């Protein structure tokens with residue numbers, strides 16, 4: 534679903550991403566972790582066609598990132614940290630409007646949105662303003678927005694940041710269900726290593742623009758003689774993720 538070699542992006546003298554290789558298979562949930570400024574968002578923005586790489590090759594969801602970015606966009610969903618729904622938009626209406634922009638008829642849009650709202654336990658949220666929802670509901674609405682066109686591959690940028698533990702667990706249940714019921718491939722960034730450990734099939738660790746660790750959580754722990762991913766992270770980056778996050 535993702536095959537990337539040597540992906541690179543500089544901003545002037547700053548080498549944000551320095552030759553990253555990524556392979557993600559269909560149906561995998563892959564966690565992308567790293568300290569602040571490590572290059573996660575830059576990588577995500579490149580993989581989702583929002584930022585042009587300086588170098589590298591990449592096939593994302595079956596389309597070449599460089600020669601067919603529109604093909605990539607048709608098959609992926611991207612949920613950014615900020616979301617895209619206006620605070621004073623009525624959730625259902627906004628989703629239906631967006632569905633119409635994807636070319637659905639009025640009836641198809643109504644059907645698609647009501648199905649997504651139901652799948653994401655958002656039935657009650659449909660008639661509310663986005664600003665009036667809980668943090669967890671907002672994140673699920675953001676995800677619904679990213680799923681309208683039934684993408685095969687979903688990118689989530691820190692989907693659980695700022696949520697309380699219960700809402701985080703609930704969100705993860707939904708992410709897992711997307712994979713189980715729709716066969717969705719999910720590539721996400723997170724600052725919570727215990728979540729990545731419990732929920733990701735594989736984890737990629739990026740630091741200073743390079744991949745410094747990759748494998749299943751079990752493989753990573755075994756390779757570093759660690760009992761938690763936090764310990765692995767400390768070993769490969771020389772610091773704790775939360776320290777990085779706070780910095």
Ligand SMILES: Nc1ncnc2c1ncn2[C@@H]1O[C@H](COP(=O)(O)OP(=O)(O)OP(=O)(O)O)[C@@H](O)[C@H]1O
Nearest residue numbers: 544547548549567568569570571572573574575576
């Ligand atoms: N538009 C830009 N112009 C200049 N430098 C940039 C730009 N975007 C990112 N950078 C730099 O590139 C590096 C990687 O940033 P990036 O946002 O990808 O990191 P990150 O891992 O996503 O961090 P965070 O966890 O804070 O979101 C940083 O040094 C950052 O300052």
